[in-house]
Amino acid sequence: MELNLENKVVIVTGGTKGIGEGISRSFASEGAIVVVFGRNQQEGDAFVADLKESGGKAAFRFAEMTDEANVKEAVDRTLDEFGRIDVVVNNAGVNDGVDLGAGVDAFRGSLEKNLTQCYSLVHHCLNALKQSRGNIVNIGSKVAETGQGGTSGYAASKGGMNGLTREWALDLAKDGIRVNSVIPAEVMTPLYERWIARQPDPEGDLKAICDSIPLENRMTTSQEIADAVVFVASPRSSHTTGQILYVDGGYTHFDRRYTCG
Ligand SMILES: NC(=O)c1ccc[n+]([C@@H]2O[C@H](COP(=O)([O-])OP(=O)(O)OC[C@H]3O[C@@H](n4cnc5c(N)ncnc54)[C@H](O)[C@@H]3O)[C@@H](O)[C@H]2O)c1
Numbered sequence: 001m002e003l004n005l006e007n008k009v010v011i012v013t014g015g016t017k018g019i020g021e022g023i024s025r026s027f028a029s030e031g032a033i034v035v036v037f038g039r040n041q042q043e044g045d046a047f048v049a050d051l052k053e054s055g056g057k058a059a060f061r062f063a064e065m066t067d068e069a070n071v072k073e074a075v076d077r078t079l080d081e082f083g084r085i086d087v088v089v090n091n092a093g094v095n096d097g098v099d100l101g102a103g104v105d106a107f108r109g110s111l112e113k114n115l116t117q118c119y120s121l122v123h124h125c126l127n128a129l130k131q132s133r134g135n136i137v138n139i140g141s142k143v144a145e146t147g148q149g150g151t152s153g154y155a156a157s158k159g160g161m162n163g164l165t166r167e168w169a170l171d172l173a174k175d176g177i178r179v180n181s182v183i184p185a186e187v188m189t190p191l192y193e194r195w196i197a198r199q200p201d202p203e204g205d206l207k208a209i210c211d212s213i214p215l216e217n218r219m220t221t222s223q224e225i226a227d228a229v230v231f232v233a234s235p236r237s238s239h240t241t242g243q244i245l246y247v248d249g250g251y252t253h254f255d256r257r258y259t260c261g
Pocket residue numbers: 013014015016017018019020037038039063064065066090091092093094095113117139140141142183184185186187188189190191192
């Protein structure tokens with residue numbers, strides 16, 4: 001299927017690692033111009049060089065996403081170089097384990113890391129998205145729906161992101177801008193490796209998780225998340241907006257009698 005993404009300018013936050021890396025690579029393989037926003041210049045430069053070597057079109061913009069001035073500058077420099085923005089993928093985030101005991105300052109910090117930065121990026125891209133009649137893809141988490149325990153800030157942020165997906169989709173429909181979310185549940189990435197290592201029995205817990213994923217008892221790959229993102233961001237999804245799409249092998253919603261052996 002031709003996705004018609006050739007030369008579309010796509011911002012992917014946190015796009016050098018984990019799920020973000022998969023998303024960047026998938027857009028690049030469709031001929032899009034991928035602009036990765038991230039906070040490690042060296043890693044970003046190496047990633048972009050690698051993408052270009054394999055024929056992709058890409059650039060890196062330094063942005064610690066919680067710093068609004070960084071975000072604005074990265075957006076301005078993207079427009080200076082490429083003249084347009086067609087897609088914004090809000091991927092950067094961290095399950096930081098800010099629980100009810102952590103206190104209000106830590107909770108606010110978690111919202112900054114996982115939610116406010118997404119508002120900031122979309123705010124600064126808004127005029128460009130209106131001009132291109134572009135679209136936004138938010139990367140959420142099953143935690144918004146299921147909870148996880150011990151992670152109030154992350155759960156609130158991802159719940160907020162689902163709310164913003166619907167709110168922005170409605171608000172921006174008049175401008176021809178589509179907004180959707182893609183929701184992973186269990187994907188092996190650097191973030192996930194750190195999280196599973198903190199569990200009481202990392203190996204046993206990982207096996208139990210995989211056993212309870214209905215489709216093929218395995219984790220979802222970054223590539224599978226990326227393929228869904230690329231499809232919903234493409235003009236082939238031209239009448240899809242405000243949708244929250246779970247790419248999770250059925251993990252989040254299926255009947256527990258069949259998923260908890
Ligand atoms: N891995 C999973 O199983 C899983 C499950 C549900 C949701 N998610 C979501 O998917 C997204 C990607 O997760 P991942 O597992 O690939 O994470 P990861 O930690 O492996 O990669 C995230 C990337 O984003 C960057 N990043 C994070 N915060 C940033 C900030 N404030 N400014 C700039 N860059 C920042 C990191 O440096 C890193 O490069 C996140 O939003 C996460 O909540 C992941």
